[in-house]
Amino acid sequence: MAVTGISANRLELLQIADAVAREKSIEKEIVIEAIEEAIQKGARSRYGADHDIRAKIDPKTGELALTRHVTVVADDYEPEEGEAFNDYALLRLSDARRTDAEAEVGKEYVETLPPFEFGRVQTQMARQVVMHKVREAERERQYEEFKDRVGEIVNGTVKRVEYGNVIVDLGRGEGVMRRDQSIPREIFNIGDRIRSYIYDVRRETKGPQIMLSRAHPGFMAKLFAQEVPEVYDGVIEIRAAARDAGSRAKMAVVSNDSSIDPVGACVGMRGSRVQAVVAELQGEKIDIIQWNPDEPTFIVNALAPAEVSKVVLDEEDERVEVVVPDEQLSLAIGRRGQNVRLASQLTGWQIDIITETQDSERRQKEFAERTELFQQALDVDEVIAQLLVTEGFATVEDVAFVEEYEIAEIEGFDEDTAQELQTRAREFLDRQAAELDAKRKELGVEDGVLEIEGVTLAMAVALGEGGVKTVEDLADLATDEIRGGFEARGGERVRIPGVLESFSLAQEDAEMLILRARVAAGWIDASEIAQPEPEYDDEAYEMDEAERVFGDAPEAAPEAESEGESEADSEAEGESRDA
Missing domain, CATH: 2.40.50.140 (Nucleic acid-binding proteins)
Structure with missing residues (x-):
């Protein structure tokens, strides 16, 4: 933009404003205001910076009015700290009344100034003012135009x-x-x-x-909205999407109309619809699966084309353990972990994959360990110990504190046997508690630590072994010092063990333990950690994770399919398959 001189005639001023407004796609009034400010600045440099000089351009005729204003202020008016009274722009009431009996606070005296020619320096300064104002207006216009897009x-x-x-x-x-x-x-x-x-x-x-x-999951979702009328109309919803840009993607869809197959609609006749999206994404292979409100089913669908034998959810840590047949392991994990990574992003769960052999070996190991535990703690033979493990008893506490009839109902047991087993279990726990308490005292852990809610004898011993012996010691810990964490040492990430790391405390539990210790130590008030009971909306909670990317949750059909090409699938792109 060029401003050759603010002293241009009135026709030139309007022509300049009109040209700049069209070029920068901003309002003509904004350009006129910028020119007015430039003229004011030039006039002040000529008449004095302290003068209140104002310029006004008529937007219809281009007529310029240049005026100097003096405002009447109260006699006790004091300028801001560090500033002197401006005699050029302000006039005290008593002084004004010497020449004008009707003067009052706020009255302005206006003097019309003659037009003048801008010098080279003034012209340059005016050009900078106009360009700055126009640039700001252009930026604001761009932001307002695109912020909602x-x-x-x-x-x-x-x-x-x-x-x-x-x-x-x-x-x-x-x-x-x-x-x-x-x-x-x-x-x-x-x-x-x-x-x-x-x-x-x-x-x-x-x-x-x-x-x-072009790598965002939303880009792929919007492309499908352009290619699939049902998605554009909202009949089919894209509930989640995950991408490894340029390589592979997964997308979960659901239909609001039970008569419409969401996967088939997105694939199109002979894959025509999905191929249009694939072409735009440079050959990226897309698995289209059916979203399901049942988390295990959705996770199984997301891991397609791999087959899944079993799913075990850990809702507290938002982790899921998936068991797959041995021959399906590489397919479930995918090349460089791509399949499981995309499935994890799609579902919002951390997915751990193990084979059926590994699962069987682990279960056998757990069975043997629990059998040995019951043999030693209850002083029973292997057959009885195995029967207890088979019936689902995992710890000595389980045996000691369940209802007696639950043990008596085991095949081959009776009430006397159940009573004897519970007696032995409680005696074992009492002996164990006495040993732990003796060790706690030997380590010097004070009784106050045990009185904190959530601290067990075993924890107290572990705290003592870690040098935490008083309530104040516990209150002074950080969560990482309890659970374990990482820190940088010499440019390397080093694992730092926590004093209660073996107890696998959740982050919230560790924080609460510290807060309770600080209450017991008198550092904070108990009211500071009081938390209201959460109110759960079961339906909203169930749908929340699936809604996080692409809108509201409808009812979903139970069947899950995927489309696209994977490492173990030799079918042509665009064909749908059962997951």
Whole structure:
């Protein structure tokens, strides 16, 4: 933009404002305001910076009015700290009434100033003022235009490529696609047409940053919305998506209409719909599966094409253990762990995969360990110990404190046997507690530590072995010192063991233990750790994880399918298969 002189005639001023407004796609009034500010600044440099000089351009005629204003203030008016009273712009009431009997606080005296020619320095300064104001208005316009378009696909032209980052001309704005948001091996040249996904719009000092991506899962979901009318209309919903950009992706879909197969609709006739998306994503293979509100079923579907024998959920840690046939292990894990990684991203669960052989070996080991425990603790033979383990008893506490009839009902047992076994179990626990308590005292762990809710004798012994012997010692710990953690030493990440690491405490339990110790030590008040009972909406809780990416949760059909090509599938792309 060029501003050759603010002293231009009135026709030129309007022409300049009109041209700049069209070029920068901003309002003409904003440009006129910028020119007015530039003229004011130039006039102050000529008449004095302390003068209150104002410029006003008529937007219809281009007529310029340049005026100087003096405002009447109270006699006791005091300028802000560090500033002197401005005699050029302010006039005290008593002084004003010497010449104007009707003067009052707030009254302005306006003096019209004659037009003047700008010098070279004033012209340069005016040009900078106008350009700065126009640039700010242009940035604000871009931000307001694109802030509500997050989640949309936009078309643009590659403007330049800087260190792998692609700058895209979006017509009324400029977007940035960073190297990690592009599909690997995808090369763009200046002038290339490009489709991308707006995943963020940030307001920064250098202007709005429109962040683009072709690797975001939302990009794939929006492409399906363009290719599949049922998705666009909301009949089919994409509940979750996970991508390894340029290689493979998984997408969970569900239908609001029981008569429509969501997987088949997304695949299309002979794979026509999915192939259009695959082509845009540079050959990325897409597995389309049916979303299911039942977490185990959904996880099994997500691991397709691998077959799953068993699923064990640990809801507290949000982990799931999946057992697969031995020959399916490599397929379930995928190349470089790709299949299980995408399934984990799709479902929101940390997935651990083991084979049936490993599961069997582990169960046999646990069976043998529990059998030996019962033999030693209850002083029984191997057959009785095995019967207890087979019936689901895992610890001596289980035997000691269950209802007597639960033991008596075991085949070959009676009430006398059950009573005797419980008596032996309780005697064993009493002996064990006495030994632990003696060891605790030997280690010097004070009784107050045991009085803290959640601390057992075994924990007290472990704390003593770790040098934690008083309530204050426990209160002074951090959660990592209890559970264990990592820290950087010499540029390496070193594992630091926790004093109660063997008890596998959850993060929340460790924090609560410390807080209770601080209450007992008198460091904080008990009310500071009081927590209200949570109110659960079962349906909302069940649907929450699936809703986190793509909207509300409908009812889902039980059948799960996947589409696309995997490492162990030689079928052509675009064909659906049972998961």
